[in-house]
Amino acid sequence: MLWQRAQEPHAHRWSLPGGALGDREDIEASIKRQLAEKVDVRQLSHVEQLSVFSAPDRVPGPRVVATAFLGLVPSDIDPEIPADTAWFPVDGLPETAFDHRSIIHKARHRLGSKLSYTNLGFALAPPDFTISALRELYSAALGYRVSATNLQRVLSRRGLLEPTGDTSPPGPTGGRPAALFRFSARGILVTDQFAVLRPPSGGRPAGAGATS
């Protein structure tokens, strides 16, 4: 979501929401305060710090150091936004102000990574969803196709997926009705260990093989 600047510098360019840090707030509170002027911040399902951008000339005029945040909204919510703001696909950005384009790309990269090794998907999905719908969400966020079979198995094995018991009616062209699921753990949750060099676990059970 970007808003179009009315004044110089960079008038008419599209810009991320933001503003100055207040005396009695930390940066996350400030972000939410700034954002509240554009949308209902209660619709945000997840907010996390991204990175600091501090190049001396990143904006013209007096020095500005920016701390960027990544915020997510569930896919079933379409927030009301004011006239000077609009949603853009990450792959089709307009001309942006300052260094905001690189901030956005950094955010997209972070989202892709975290989808893989956390349950951050809960922040993108509605409370109940079908595997197909979740598959489309993940595909869009990651930028490549993921298989529904796999997605379900991976999330299930981690104990993150929970069937609601209900089914969603099939589309206009028929087809088997899809089972509905929800995420069982809401808060953000990191996979115990990431890729490699886990402490102890698998391998050959002690006292098994006696070769030759």
Added chain:
Amino acid sequence: MLWQRAQEPHAHRWSLPGGALGDREDIEASIKRQLAEKVDVRQLSHVEQLSVFSAPDRVPGPRVVATAFLGLVPSDIDPEIPADTAWFPVDGLPETAFDHRSIIHKARHRLGSKLSYTNLGFALAPPDFTISALRELYSAALGYRVSATNLQRVLSRRGLLEPTGDTSPPGPTGGRPAALFRFSARGILVTDQFAVLRPPSGGRPAGAGATS
């Protein structure tokens, strides 16, 4: 590496090196400038941004927002440091100033994570090393024992380990001489895909099984 504050606030407590951001520098340059007053910054093998700490009361007096960085030094280097500074093990910190203890713990966590899915080990190891030495480094940084067999295999498969051809002489109690290795890629390098939901690859080759 901490230095002991001489003046209030928090006199005599131990503190991370740092200072105010200058007008014509970005934060990374500032960090290095501050740090240069304590050690030779050319010995740093890796520097990366950690996080911003912005609680309004994190330090007494005028508002201070801090951007914390993680810096690494190879294990074979023991930098000269001034009288008011000292090295501490992360598990045995003295009484620290402000919120520096939580900053340190965040840094340690980041280090552990990145060791798993990047080749960040190159920043901790000397140019040439034995697998045993590397194992000790990883164990210390991760906080749990890793097996030498496994470490070597994991790093080799990623193409990060390269034998020098030399061997290092055994210790005073004898033992087989250890082969020396070096990291083939110096710059930081992320594992192509992290844990799960890779694009396409493995699995059953097309047109193989014809069950029953």
Added chain:
DNA sequence: CGAGGTTTTCGCCTTTGGGTCGAAAACGTG
């Protein structure tokens, strides 16, 4: 100089986890 202790290295095995495919199930429609 060989027996015995030590450290490293290597080969073989197991477990885990992610991937592919095809068939079966459950729907709508003509």
Added chain:
DNA sequence: CACGTTTTCGACCCAAAGGCGAAAACCTCG
């Protein structure tokens, strides 16, 4: 009620990572 559609499930596969234990290479001491 045959047919196209979508979802779900089961069978199989491969790669990566962990665990031993044996073999290799070295030192020291009797």
